[in-house]
Amino acid sequence: MDTSGSNVIKQDLYENTPQEKPMVPADAQTLSKVGQSVPAAPTNIHNLNLRLIGNSAFNALVDERGSITWSCMPRFDADPVFCSLLRKNKDIGFFDIELQHFARSEQEYVKNTAILKTTLYDKFGNTLEMIDFCPLHQSAARVYRPTMLMRILNATGRPRIRVRLRPTFGYGWGVPEKTRGSNHIRYLVPTGTLRLTSNAPISYLLREVAFEVDGPIFLILMPDESLSVGIEEFAISTLEKTQAYWEEFVSYLAIPFEWQENVIRACITLKLLTYQETGAIVAAATTSIPREAQSKLQDLRYCRVEDMPHIIRTLNRLGMAPSMSQYLSFISNIVAEFVDNEDSQAGLQGIYGISLETLLHQKEVHRLSGYRGESPVVVGNNEFKEPAIASYGSIILAMAQCFFDQRLNTPGDDSTLFGRLEKLGQRILQDYKKPAANGTLNINHTVMCWAGCDRLSKIATKLGSTQKEQFWQRAADEVRAFILTTYWNDKDNHFCSDSACKQITPQVLLLSEIGFLAPDDPQFIDTIKAVEKHLVSKEHPFLLSAPQHKGNCYILYTVWYINALYSTGRVEESRNLFEEVLSCCNGCGTVGETIDPKTRELWGNFPHAITTTAIIYTALRLSIPWRNMI
Secondary structure (H helix, E strand, C coil), X not given: CCCCCCEECCCCCCCXXXXXXXXXXXXXXXXXXXXXXXXXXXXXXXXXXXXXXXXXXXXXXECCCCCEEEEECCCCCCCEEECHHHCCECCXXXXXXXXXXXXXXXXXXXXXXXXXXXXXXXXXXXXXXXXXXXXXXXXXXXXXXXXXEEEEEEEECCCEEEEEEECCECCCCECCEEEECCCEEEEXXXXXXXEEEECCCHHHHHHCCCEECCCCEEEEEEECCCXXXXXXXXXXXXXXXXHHHHHHHHHCCCCCCCCHHHHHHHHHXXXXXXXXXXXXXXXXXXXXXXXXXXXXXXXXXXXXXHHHHHHHHHHXXXXXXXXXXXXXXXXXXXXXXXXXXXXXXXXXXXXXXXXXXXXXXXEEECCCCCHXXXXXXXXXXXXXXXXXXXXXXXXXHHHCHHHHCCCCCCCCCCHHHHHHHHHHHHHHHHHCCCCCCCCCCEHHHXXXXXXXXXXXXXXXXXXXXXXXXXXXXXXXXXXXXXXXXXXXXXXXXXXXXXXXXXXXXXXHHHHHHCCCCCCCCHHHHHHHHHHHHHHECCCCCCECCCCCCCCCEEHHHHHHHHHHHHHCCCHXXXXXXXXXXXXXXXXXXXXXXXXXXXXXXXXXXXXXXXXXHHHHHHHHHHCCCHHXXX
16 A cells, blocks of 8 residues: 555544444455554434435435445445445545534525535524535547546635545445545555545644635545646636536427426436446435335345336436436346346346345344445345346337437347247247246236237337238237236226235326226226225325235326326316425435335435336326416
8 A cells, every 4th residue: 555645543543522433344454553543422213304416327315414334435325435424423435524613504406407505504693515526528429437536715804614524435344544644544455445635634633623714615525546737726626617517418308297306306316326337316316215114124136127117117207318328228137138038038137236236135133234224235235146037128118218218329120139028028029928936817917928028019019020920910919918816806896916816006197108908998997996996195295015914105106197197188187186296306406215104204214216217208298288287
């Protein structure tokens, strides 16, 4: 390790506070001293009133007072550098600016960007404005998206602050040793070295000493590299370029006349959940935030196949052709990998890593106490092991866009791609009647099998292959007949969610969205009535996940219900309920996976990509048309 021009800091890492001795793996002891002191802080009551910043390479969550509580570097699924969101005590794993004599805070995004502005007020009338962002802009004909987090501080009056940067590694196991230079601090972590460069007195930052802010302060956290220009020049220039990038991104969106601010924020969120290197879109930015107290914990920093057709449909409606093309390229690689290994009988998975990883073995992380003590925190997702018959139809449904959209680079008459998709269709015909581990079938899975065959028939028509069109149409008719006889409940006159015809869940609301039933089909109308009888609560506006369910509600299910209402002509009801859903977003317009219907508090991994996508799509659908107003 090169420490020239630097001094290794030998004193306790975080001073002037009570001490805790963090546990560190043996193989990390060369980088972090076992027993180094860290401060114990009062127990935190975490919530999801968080703001997302990022640059489509990594992201970070910032709380109401400007503390960065979660960030995985250098990519979405990496070891978190900041993880206090999943810790009981705020002792390590965060980056905050503590204002002395704090009174209150305000927070907003710079309009049409992912640049966050937090303003802290002290009780004497002094203010501190913090600008947080991750660089993202064009540079030398490429998109510049470094692993770099930038904070710009501006003061009114003479506020006193304490900068506390306490990264960690090993999912909270290790505290990095620090070295200092003339204008930077190095944090030595196993995967590399982080450097904080600043124009503030480095000794103040090292010892977390409170000091007056009498001019702009720049804090840049990045890999161990030197800046080629002055810090102020670099920070201001990068801020301006990043703002211009986001403003241009928003300018190309096909937004609705109504709910524009909500849709723009949701589109930016979806962009921040996109791993631009591969085009993958993760289900959420976090792991192990429960959907409700004492519920199963999941790591959703991966790509769920069932989300793919819904995301493609929404990107298409928004006019986000470049993002859609990248996402389709990622999906196409999944198809190619399946076809190349078809003899292995491994089958498609329901979830993949952001670089096409297939083995996502789940493990428990006991160093992190969990969100509000909900444990154990998990890394990885064992869903990759589960049979995923719906994945075949979901991918065909998503990839059908390639054959009909002339904006895309993928040629629409690509017989090779169609041949690969037919391999997926053959697996559908082989397996669509196979029950799950519990001995039953799920209507959503079987309907996605129908959709796969139906879209293959439509693609064959586009390609002029009458023989294949007829083959896949017969296949679709076969699966359709199976669905009508297996899931229709003659006694109660509605579709059920399971082949035993004992359950009704919100999944039946997708029968029209996928095209299996017309919105005015009496069977669909009767199924909506059954949903309203069993799943609509008299106590709150959110759809239940199962009859008599008393816990938190999936926001996505309510959005499905809204679309079902709209498609059947109940426009005013759908619009009123949509307004209720929008009111559930947090202070800056971001939404989680579930909601407590009594307190309106968000739960679940955050932000939730498919719920965000559904809100965008529904706003586009329900909004008054531009032509009616202008």
